[in-house]
Amino acid sequence: MKSDDSPTDDTIDGSPTGTDAGTERAGRTPADTDGGRTATDGGHAADGGHASTGGRVTAATAEGELVTPGQAGTDAGTDTDHGHGLPPLGSVRRYLITTNHKDVGVLYIVTALFFLIFGGVLALLMRVQLWGPGESLLSAGAYNQAVSIHGLIMVFWFLSPFAFGFANYVVPLQIGAKDLAFPRLNALSYWLYAASGLLLGVSFFQGASFAGGWTMYAPLNLPTYTPEVGSTTAVLALLLFVVSITVSSVNFLTTMHRMRAEGLTLRRLPLFTWTILLTAWMMLFAFAALLAALMILSADRLLGTTYFSFTEGGSLLWAHLFWFFGHPEVYIVFFPALGVMAETFQTFTGKRLVGRKWFIASMVLVALQSFGVWMHHMFLTSINLQVKTLFMATTIGISLPFDLMVFSLIYTMIKGRIRFATPFLFSFGALVLFIVGGITGVFLGAVVLDYEFRGTYWVVAHFHYVMVGGVTALVGGLYYWYPKITGKMYDEFLGKVHFALYFVGFNLVYFPMFLAWETPRRVFDYPPGLAPWHKIATIGAFVLGASFLVMFYNLSTSLFTGEDAGDDPWKYVTTAEWTVPSPPPLENFPGIPTYRSGSIDFLSEDERPALGGGEPAADGGHAAESTKSGLTDGGVADAEAVAARSGAESASTPSSQGEGHRGSHAPEDGEDEHEDHASIWPLAIGVGAFAFLLGASGFQGGEFAGGIAGAFYAWVLAIGALITGGSLVGMTRERFTGPSGPFGESWPFDGIENVKTGVWIFLASDVILFGAFIGSYVFIRVANGWIGWEPIPHDPIPGLINTYLLLTSSFSVVLAMVAAEKGSKKGVVGSLIVTIALGIGFLVNKGIEWQELLHEGLWLSTNVRTSTFFLTTGLHALHVIAGLAIAVYMLVRASRGAYLDDERPIEYFGLYWHFVDIVWLFLFPLFYIL
Amino acid sequence: MWWLTAPLRTAVVPAQSGIIPRGTMVEVFEEIYLVFLVLGTLVGVVVIGYMCYLGYQYRDTGDGSDGGDGSGGDGKKIDRPTLGELPAGSGGGRKLFTSLALSAIIVISLIAWTYGTLLFVEGAPAEGQQDFEVSVTGYQFGWEFEYPNGHTVDTLRIPAGERIDITVTSRDVWHNFGIPAFKVKSDAIPGQQTDAWFIAEQPGTYQAVCYELCGAGHSAMNADVIVMEPEKFEQWYANTSGSNGSANASSGNATNATGSGANATAGNGTSGNGTGGNGTSGNGTVNALIADTASKLA
Numbered sequence A: 001m002k003s004d005d006s007p008t009d010d011t012i013d014g015s016p017t018g019t020d021a022g023t024e025r026a027g028r029t030p031a032d033t034d035g036g037r038t039a040t041d042g043g044h045a046a047d048g049g050h051a052s053t054g055g056r057v058t059a060a061t062a063e064g065e066l067v068t069p070g071q072a073g074t075d076a077g078t079d080t081d082h083g084h085g086l087p088p089l090g091s092v093r094r095y096l097i098t099t100n101h102k103d104v105g106v107l108y109i110v111t112a113l114f115f116l117i118f119g120g121v122l123a124l125l126m127r128v129q130l131w132g133p134g135e136s137l138l139s140a141g142a143y144n145q146a147v148s149i150h151g152l153i154m155v156f157w158f159l160s161p162f163a164f165g166f167a168n169y170v171v172p173l174q175i176g177a178k179d180l181a182f183p184r185l186n187a188l189s190y191w192l193y194a195a196s197g198l199l200l201g202v203s204f205f206q207g208a209s210f211a212g213g214w215t216m217y218a219p220l221n222l223p224t225y226t227p228e229v230g231s232t233t234a235v236l237a238l239l240l241f242v243v244s245i246t247v248s249s250v251n252f253l254t255t256m257h258r259m260r261a262e263g264l265t266l267r268r269l270p271l272f273t274w275t276i277l278l279t280a281w282m283m284l285f286a287f288a289a290l291l292a293a294l295m296i297l298s299a300d301r302l303l304g305t306t307y308f309s310f311t312e313g314g315s316l317l318w319a320h321l322f323w324f325f326g327h328p329e330v331y332i333v334f335f336p337a338l339g340v341m342a343e344t345f346q347t348f349t350g351k352r353l354v355g356r357k358w359f360i361a362s363m364v365l366v367a368l369q370s371f372g373v374w375m376h377h378m379f380l381t382s383i384n385l386q387v388k389t390l391f392m393a394t395t396i397g398i399s400l401p402f403d404l405m406v407f408s409l410i411y412t413m414i415k416g417r418i419r420f421a422t423p424f425l426f427s428f429g430a431l432v433l434f435i436v437g438g439i440t441g442v443f444l445g446a447v448v449l450d451y452e453f454r455g456t457y458w459v460v461a462h463f464h465y466v467m468v469g470g471v472t473a474l475v476g477g478l479y480y481w482y483p484k485i486t487g488k489m490y491d492e493f494l495g496k497v498h499f500a501l502y503f504v505g506f507n508l509v510y511f512p513m514f515l516a517w518e519t520p521r522r523v524f525d526y527p528p529g530l531a532p533w534h535k536i537a538t539i540g541a542f543v544l545g546a547s548f549l550v551m552f553y554n555l556s557t558s559l560f561t562g563e564d565a566g567d568d569p570w571k572y573v574t575t576a577e578w579t580v581p582s583p584p585p586l587e588n589f590p591g592i593p594t595y596r597s598g599s600i601d602f603l604s605e606d607e608r609p610a611l612g613g614g615e616p617a618a619d620g621g622h623a624a625e626s627t628k629s630g631l632t633d634g635g636v637a638d639a640e641a642v643a644a645r646s647g648a649e650s651a652s653t654p655s656s657q658g659e660g661h662r663g664s665h666a667p668e669d670g671e672d673e674h675e676d677h678a679s680i681w682p683l684a685i686g687v688g689a690f691a692f693l694l695g696a697s698g699f700q701g702g703e704f705a706g707g708i709a710g711a712f713y714a715w716v717l718a719i720g721a722l723i724t725g726g727s728l729v730g731m732t733r734e735r736f737t738g739p740s741g742p743f744g745e746s747w748p749f750d751g752i753e754n755v756k757t758g759v760w761i762f763l764a765s766d767v768i769l770f771g772a773f774i775g776s777y778v779f780i781r782v783a784n785g786w787i788g789w790e791p792i793p794h795d796p797i798p799g800l801i802n803t804y805l806l807l808t809s810s811f812s813v814v815l816a817m818v819a820a821e822k823g824s825k826k827g828v829v830g831s832l833i834v835t836i837a838l839g840i841g842f843l844v845n846k847g848i849e850w851q852e853l854l855h856e857g858l859w860l861s862t863n864v865r866t867s868t869f870f871l872t873t874g875l876h877a878l879h880v881i882a883g884l885a886i887a888v889y890m891l892v893r894a895s896r897g898a899y900l901d902d903e904r905p906i907e908y909f910g911l912y913w914h915f916v917d918i919v920w921l922f923l924f925p926l927f928y929i930l
Numbered sequence B: 001m002w003w004l005t006a007p008l009r010t011a012v013v014p015a016q017s018g019i020i021p022r023g024t025m026v027e028v029f030e031e032i033y034l035v036f037l038v039l040g041t042l043v044g045v046v047v048i049g050y051m052c053y054l055g056y057q058y059r060d061t062g063d064g065s066d067g068g069d070g071s072g073g074d075g076k077k078i079d080r081p082t083l084g085e086l087p088a089g090s091g092g093g094r095k096l097f098t099s100l101a102l103s104a105i106i107v108i109s110l111i112a113w114t115y116g117t118l119l120f121v122e123g124a125p126a127e128g129q130q131d132f133e134v135s136v137t138g139y140q141f142g143w144e145f146e147y148p149n150g151h152t153v154d155t156l157r158i159p160a161g162e163r164i165d166i167t168v169t170s171r172d173v174w175h176n177f178g179i180p181a182f183k184v185k186s187d188a189i190p191g192q193q194t195d196a197w198f199i200a201e202q203p204g205t206y207q208a209v210c211y212e213l214c215g216a217g218h219s220a221m222n223a224d225v226i227v228m229e230p231e232k233f234e235q236w237y238a239n240t241s242g243s244n245g246s247a248n249a250s251s252g253n254a255t256n257a258t259g260s261g262a263n264a265t266a267g268n269g270t271s272g273n274g275t276g277g278n279g280t281s282g283n284g285t286v287n288a289l290i291a292d293t294a295s296k297l298a
């Protein structure tokens, strides 16, 4: 159908656009020879479950006028192949290998609901204990575990993943994309999440799980006070969860910025997508701070560094790092709920949102401000009056945009035709709860009152009203999108029963907590006078729990007995997910969605060249997509960077160019190109990461325990490292085709393709990671006394040499790129060899330096000075090692002639490598000279 | 950051000195809490009530009409959202900002009002006010109190009616020291000192509680606080001494302190050392009182 130098060569879906990268980089193809395509690349056949709606083939028959005949013909030939090796919807195997955003969304939702039950059971155990002041169902240690893990599960393993289940399912549909930018990375996020959840579960069986509260205050979070292996496992589980979130944020941000349908400028983005966009940005930065905190904590626990046991400032350091993450986190969990409310309010009132643009502006404001209020969680610490005043002011400042949003939702009801269907009941209820939560939050914002409320059930009640208020909206979202996801309608009556029980139960649990506010938080003993309130709360908790049984019954039976929902079971919906069948076909749309005419149309592939012609009212800076290339799933670059962060593997040789070479496989047999939807590697990496961290949990103070247990952990660790490393290599070598451009709207990344956008976004979070490490160092040093602190290396010369080595290597990467542009294989190979040699030189030099320090008896655990030195520069060294791994992989490929037609992989690697250099430019003076 | 506090101070303090709650922590709290509660409830009831009203007023009656009469109530046909349209809003900006301004006024004035009290709470004792200092150290799982004379106990005894300044720290993990009855609370952080004060009006026995999860014993990490008549207190205090054996043992040594319930009464036998034991004599009033009671005893 097309040949190597055909202009369509680069377009993943074979659309004959003459504007794609293929034209600019004609022939940028099969340089790659290392391995054939393994996944079967068949037609877009319907997969089983989608019998009537799936795939482009059926779309072609049902809505044939929208699809080019030629394409339908191509696809029809391979009708039997189920969506690129993807088993039918009903099969378990499908969910193990799927990379499709809708399947991953379902996985997220189901897994999150499992964690809701897990966390809910822990909550019920606590409520039983709280029935009366002296009850002792659980021992003190068990109660503390229940409190801690309940909090961790609900905030991390339930709420965000639940919201991101919807985000996965709905966001690509709402923005008119076929999938996320990096589908395999999306599956990887899910499997890392699942692995982290499993790890958390396992922690209960290793002595005891973490019992220091979800806020994990230092130094209670250190082995001195929480020595059980399970505590370490829980910390590592959270670390893995954060890695998953980071991968996911990069993916979502790239997708939402780059892959919107024509006409969907940022301003026009549906509100749910808007909330997810802001959530993902907040996650990117906030979780990077938490990642730093958890890496330091893990180092303290595993390697024996002494950050948090440092008396002069360790505790406060943790509090700052945690709450710098923690306050944005409360909006991270709340924003998606707000998005669901906005969508459902519009749908069920039949009104567009009042003051939509101010609503959006408020959210942007909150997202920015959220990083400047964290110390309101520390009003009772030793921070001074000025700082308190400042944070009191910012806290009030951040509550005002919320007022506007609440009013906007309320006024939307005016002149509506309000239908109290289950989704709306939940959203309406959520708004009521949020108002109560917000008002009680203002109490806490008044510092004098916070002094009294801090650490009491007032805070507990407040944040349950806001957070579980958010859950309420998300449950509404579940009912709202259930017909879309399953194609079946749930039972409306049971839905209303659920709401009634839920709302009554909710207020029975949490309202009495305001009345019994004098109960200290996380305590199971309280003044007997408060017992009646606690009894009511316990009853309420069971009502609330029972209401979910109704939901599970309703949703699971409706799968089989529900009426067919049709494309749009609601009236007055606007967003694109309702324009396609329920459930939507594998690649979502019957053509290329565009809003050029002001409402959605689907262009056939033939019409595609016209894309980008008519520029709609733009929100600034939109160049049409037509002049740039759309590259595909470059996931691996991020995957490896993440791996580098977690320090989980240094053996693998991932490639930064990812599937950049996707153009290379199809033409031989003249077959059209299609996106892939299956890969086994994300699951494999998840398994590897699980084993690796489980093994690592047995490590304490720099060594494994003796005996059988120690040997067991060591083996599990080694096996985990092997699986992870091997799978990363496998994933890198796998040919995988993700969605590619040109896309309609890509502001503000119009000129940059997906992989590069992803690398940039990832590096942005890495900046925060290093920023947090450097900040921690400065904080500790100031607490210790800046002046009396000698740099650890006596001699700055090795460091200086290393600075030169790295700078030179940055230069040689640029040379490699130039050589690739000129088509000189020798040049590429040579420059890469120089780069690698310089990188190795850096590491050897550092190794010698460390060796000498070690001989003097200085190591990670010696004191806090050495801890900061070794850990921060060690993190940097890991980045160097990861970079070298990529470089070696690229060298191998370059020696076979790769990159000459397409030097972009070298460019992406260069970005990363320059970043690593720049970091060193900060570290060197801080740790060697000052 | 004087630029921040100074204008606030000048704006708030003189203008409102009559309105700003002062007094004991309990009085301050109760006054502010009441105002917040009343206003908060009012706002909540109005807003939620309005929501419910709207929900009822504009419910879909199922008769296919808009707003009851086929129109938006003002005769205009309402433009309903359609499937696949580009997301857009409906006007109403003015209404929105009016409401926002209203709520902003309420919130900001409330907070500004409490700020005056915050300055008062954070401030030093007033001229001529008697105050008494105690340092509090948390440990797993108990509290240790040290008096200016170095005497260390695990049951806090204090004089009624006097301002008690506490300096709080921890010997191991993060705790939070609070006495609910007196509405005082302060973090106990290893390596850090935090300050707070309170006044206990009524003699009696109260409880100090830990408000920050600190380990298995957290729920039971209480201490008795005995508020005594000032004279009785002085009498007791005069009989304590910093060089007391049990006090030494428990300072800086968690394991010893845990079991030292006897400390509280340790002073009993060693009477007669009067004012002599007072190493830190920054506290004239107390010293005078002690001398006074000592002479009465004699």
Ligand code: HEM
Residues within 6 Å of the ligand: A215, A330, A331, A333, A334, A376, A377, A395, A396, A398, A399, A402, A437, A438, A439, A441, A442, A444, A445, A450, A453, A454, A455, A459, A462, A463, A466, A467, A470
């Ligand atoms: C009107 C807006 C809000 C204000 C003024 C506010 C204020 C506060 C303040 C001052 C605290 C610290 C209390 C303390 O520990 O002493 C707090 C705690 C908390 N808030 Fe809010 N808040 C607001 C909205 C929210 C929202 C939207 C969420 C989540 C969706 C939330 C979740 C939390 C959580 C989880 C905590 C407790 C953290 C912990 O100590 O474990 N808040 N809030």
Ligand SMILES: [Cu+2]
Residues within 6 Å of the ligand: A326, A327, A330, A373, A374, A376, A377
């Ligand atoms: Cu906060």
Ligand SMILES: [Cu+2]
Residues within 6 Å of the ligand: B175, B176, B210, B211, B212, B213, B214, B215, B217, B218, B219, B221
């Ligand atoms: Cu405690």
